[in-house]
Amino acid sequence: MNSNISLAEQWFRSFYQTIANTDLSPWLQVLPAQLADWQKNQHGDFAKWQRLLAKFPSTEPSVVELAEAVRFGNATDISDYQQKQIEGLLRQFMPWRKGPFFVHDIHVDTEWRSDWKWDRVSPHIDSLAGKKVLDVGCGSGYHMWRMLAQQPELVVGVDPTALFLIQFQAIKKFNPDPRIHFLPVGGEDIPTLKAFDTTFCMGVLYHRRSPVDFLHQLRSHLKPGGQLVLETLVVEGDATTVLMPGERYAQMRNVWFIPSTAALTVWLERCGFKNIRVADIDQTSTDEQRSTDWMTGQSLADFLDPTNPNLTVEGYPAPLRATLIAEA
Amino acid sequence: MNSNISLAEQWFRSFYQTIANTDLSPWLQVLPAQLADWQKNQHGDFAKWQRLLAKFPSTEPSVVELAEAVRFGNATDISDYQQKQIEGLLRQFMPWRKGPFFVHDIHVDTEWRSDWKWDRVSPHIDSLAGKKVLDVGCGSGYHMWRMLAQQPELVVGVDPTALFLIQFQAIKKFNPDPRIHFLPVGGEDIPTLKAFDTTFCMGVLYHRRSPVDFLHQLRSHLKPGGQLVLETLVVEGDATTVLMPGERYAQMRNVWFIPSTAALTVWLERCGFKNIRVADIDQTSTDEQRSTDWMTGQSLADFLDPTNPNLTVEGYPAPLRATLIAEA
Amino acid sequence: MNSNISLAEQWFRSFYQTIANTDLSPWLQVLPAQLADWQKNQHGDFAKWQRLLAKFPSTEPSVVELAEAVRFGNATDISDYQQKQIEGLLRQFMPWRKGPFFVHDIHVDTEWRSDWKWDRVSPHIDSLAGKKVLDVGCGSGYHMWRMLAQQPELVVGVDPTALFLIQFQAIKKFNPDPRIHFLPVGGEDIPTLKAFDTTFCMGVLYHRRSPVDFLHQLRSHLKPGGQLVLETLVVEGDATTVLMPGERYAQMRNVWFIPSTAALTVWLERCGFKNIRVADIDQTSTDEQRSTDWMTGQSLADFLDPTNPNLTVEGYPAPLRATLIAEA
């Protein structure tokens, strides 16, 4: 590995090599140029974060757990000093939203108990063993590690946020598995590959101005017959119920269409998906999404009507999230 | 005028000259290249239609009526032979959908009584006198002639369909007013001009996969404070009611979102429009849209449930069309 | 004219209008986008220069002379104060290289006696009366004014240097003839128009890394049979004599190929030109190119070997300039 190139360039080159001689090879027609542009547009923080990544001590985790939680190493593998050093570095990458992670018994207590959603959804999904898996909007990559437990051929997460790339790489330091990759691009930047077996997309659809175009894109990534696992905000209602909130929904900007599961099913059908079913539907609790020592800003409790937890502060129905599964 | 260039090129150059030294001048940054591409992609029919246009006899219409109907000339202005010749040529451009037109007393009896909608809507619209007006999805241009009655500075219709361009130019032969132009481009091909006073968009929104992007585009054409006149299919319901039909709606393919007027109002607000109101709402009757001698294919009566005219053949609510007015 | 747009935008829009309905109309497929980019990339000086242009007093020149010199107005047309004001403003646009100009008897004494070259070359050129004329690398536009004396339909000069655009517009203030235009683009930015009757290109060829591509471009601007007037540095020699100097030639950077007239003739033939002849060949004298009160930097005398005026300071043959004429 060339030490004159950035860490990010090393990660990306490793991914190019991984896919060059596979069905994902056509991605190379656009990806290297996109990532070269992306790197040119990163500023001071990203360079600083890469320097911090280089400061993590090398450790030999005695345990790698993915099936029930994401846990790499125990406290006894390292010195107290090293544990403090690692925790200090991980805290430089706050806020941590999706997790939790356990690194040498450091508990990265994230805003979301993403493990709870995984436990509800994963029983409904086809086995990922030997599969090529894509996670669109992967955040810090929590679910990608849980996917890895099933021995896929490859797990690729995409999310344009630089901090999430860094969080992912910080965790990967403790389990440098060559099958798991993070690319800082948007789902809409991926060309028509028709090459993934399973595509996850959790928490993205309601941020898109054009959900129909987005569903078409998600389908274009999948092999014929491949599986989509789609999680998004929904509302109660029938096939003609779709909420578009005002400027903010639960204090989030940039929320557009929130369909009922029945309406979302129609949308998926129009985009060519088959065998559409609801795997999970759940009103988010303030236990599942809350402020922590690793995400000290406001969280769900602050976004709900103090007098009625079934309403947002804006008066809309409180966040209800459904996961639908369908085949391309 | 150079006789070595096509009629279409002459029309387009005339438009470039019209706008070159106005606030619409930035349109020249993209339009001539788009129209050059468009011309390269036209095939045999378009060349034939241009030759037919050259065969129309030169006449001197004794009357130009725009305020109550679109009527150019009387039968007595021309010979019987000429009248037959003109009618024969106009029939070469069938099917005629939006109208009616009266040309030297030839009644081009179109599928739609577009005059009825105009009469319902026009009282609610700001005066067009001295204004720059855009009509997105203008079809044959019927409404553009009615707009012209109000003495606007300029009326520009855009519609990518070549036949509509030809129909428009055939009618314009009898009233070659330099203030009225047709461009075969889509509304999404127009750059951000912020230069029109009034934009009409009738019968387009439900064909867009991304209505929010489309509304943003419509707003980008308007000056601050300019007026949008938006006609589209709607359904009954509250602010969370949006129908997405299956593959066909009233036999039309490519119909996506059909909101209630309340939902559409929310969409318009999210796109920055103000002072949004419903000017007209009307269930289309089989008198307003029907087969004629100039459009001999199937029409609305064929698209409705024979046992219940309030339903389409697919079982959806029969076409209900609303016109909303809003300010940018 | 809209007072909210820049002077430059006004000049360019006026040109678009001039060509929109002519054989030059295809230029609109690229030019407005190029000039919008160009304007975005101009910095502080250009804005300042435009403000200075607005400060020129309005005058009524009693004389317009183009045939023997470029002279607009006499001193007696204006007050002493106005004359000082105009001279002061013109001096803000120094250095002045190509001229001379006489504005209300202010003598803009430029580095070059461009009139001498015009007098040598113009007798050999086809009449420009009624013609469309292009001047590639027009500098301040001196020769364009001399061309205008012959009553062409249109004279368009192109030169990417912002200061030359400003100098041209400053002079044009005193003779705002609508037939003469300056566009800040390069000759290579012009698409294949095959629409000009005569193309001048003086002092550009030796600055091009690819003279053959450049000659092809010059031919692509001309109608079949149109005339090229090409002035460039040459050396003595036969058809295989071509000098490429080192980093500098007569202190100029960016000088590439300097052919003999015989070699240049072969190049022109290979590019499809016909009837190629040498109209003028002249070793530049230190009377024709010299420092003046309006161009106070170094000039030719400084670039020649002090002991041998037939050599440059680098030891190359002193500047010998030929004008060739050919037909496309």
Added chain:
Amino acid sequence: MNSNISLAEQWFRSFYQTIANTDLSPWLQVLPAQLADWQKNQHGDFAKWQRLLAKFPSTEPSVVELAEAVRFGNATDISDYQQKQIEGLLRQFMPWRKGPFFVHDIHVDTEWRSDWKWDRVSPHIDSLAGKKVLDVGCGSGYHMWRMLAQQPELVVGVDPTALFLIQFQAIKKFNPDPRIHFLPVGGEDIPTLKAFDTTFCMGVLYHRRSPVDFLHQLRSHLKPGGQLVLETLVVEGDATTVLMPGERYAQMRNVWFIPSTAALTVWLERCGFKNIRVADIDQTSTDEQRSTDWMTGQSLADFLDPTNPNLTVEGYPAPLRATLIAEA
């Protein structure tokens, strides 16, 4: 390897994998898209050639010789039938220009004795051991095999001609060395890589309309200090001698600049090359370039003046070829 993709796609993917994690990785920003376009634009012959390639029998060459000649296998390794089959297939890819090749004792007797040039030039070149080597305009790839004898890390040939790709791959069947690759692109399609140790460019420069731009490109492929080996047509003369022939030179179309070695040295200096020297200069003999059983068309003897072998049929100096070596 996926059997559903074309042979060409397999070759290209293998190259992407080879370079993905090296200093050549930035090439991926453009190459996969270029080669996808290239494949789309290939027609019937290329598909047929790929099918023929699949028909070559699998053999086990008992000998691989690269140092003195390009010889893979002996006749005794295979049956007479197989030998006839292989020869028949190789003849489907006629005309063969650069060689000779010996495949199981089949003598592919090419138009050129490219080995003679290699023997004259190779002693002057830096060792290629462990190097990354580029051959711009590699033809059938003959010289690339000779380069491979020196144990480079990688040899990449580029040439846009589809038949040469097929000839190369036919030969590579008998020595499938993973270090040698052929890409059907032009030298001008390669981005600025500054990554090769040695670049060969033989027989290309005189076909370029812009030799200076081409030399700049050749330099941009090389690491600082990397070596260029440049072979081209030259003429006798001093630093100002450059021949541009008419439409044809020795019956070749598209020949532009033919400099003296002294003039070419100046050009190389202007493009930033250092330590420029002439390694070989040789008037091509009709023994070195001639018609054969594998290239049955006209060859050098037909292109020379029958009464004076020092002149071409057009009366220019007969082909004189020089090889210059320089450092970037």
